[in-house]
Amino acid sequence: MPADGRLARGAATRRVVLRRAVDVASVDGLEGLSLGRLATELELSKSGVFALFGSKEELQLATIEAAFTIFESHVVTPSLDLPPGLPRLRAICENWLDYSENRVFPGGCFFFNVGAEFDARPGRVHDAVAAASGSFAAFIRETALEAVALGQVDADPEVLAFELHALGRAANADAVLNGGPAPYALARRAINARLAPKP
Known part of the structure; x- marks a missing residue:
């Protein structure tokens, strides 16, 4: 097989492995990932999967990157179609709640779960999780x-952003633990009240 054919096949296999990896990690955590487990579940050779990543840590880092790409496509990118300010802020919150409620990842919000897993564990994986979560908080x-600045909301923007972030995280945590849509409905009511237009 020509080299470019092998590269294309390797890239396609890598995408399949990472799609399964993000789902597994959302439920079992990044420590729940193993090259052997993924190879077995996907009926691939363990040596072939190992060749794609080389180590568990590299697999974890690639999984975080893949998860963030999926997260951005559901939450961040669609909000950029809305005007800056309040319309975009509302869209971010709604997209985020939809992403969690619709279980884009079976374990709920990927970054909430792996953040709790690695928040007190220094290293490259911790730093990658923190960078991904931090970039969304910054957005x-x-x-x-x-x-x-546009005069659409009367609030301390730092506090407002913190509160919105906290409401999304709380809705995800409560819904994953207890089931049902009630936490999302409560979060939407709280966010709507917090984002009431400036009189």
């Missing part, structure tokens, strides 16, 4: 700053 904060 909420920047959008809140725009809404306040």
Whole structure:
């Protein structure tokens, strides 16, 4: 097989492995990942999967990157179609709740779960999780700053962003633990009240 054919096949296999890896990690954590487990579940050779990643840590890092790409496509990217400020801020919150409620990842919000797993464990995996979560928090904060600067919301933008982030995380945690849509409904009511237009 020509080299470019092998590369394309390797890239396709890598995508399949990572799609399964993000689902597994959302439920069992990044420590629940193993090259052997993924190879067995996907009926691939363990040596072939190992060749794609080389180590468990590299698999974990690639899984975080893949999960963030999926997260962005559901939450961040669609909100960019809305005008800056309050419309975009509302869209971010709604997209985030939809992403969690619709179980894009079977374990709920991927980054909430792996953040709790690695929050007190220094290293490359911790840093990658923190960077991904931090970039989303920064996006909420920047959008809140725009809404306040445009005179659309009367609030301290740093506090507003923190509250919105906390409401999304709380809805996800309660719904995953207890089931049912009630936490999402409560979060939507709280967010709507918090984002009431400035009189």
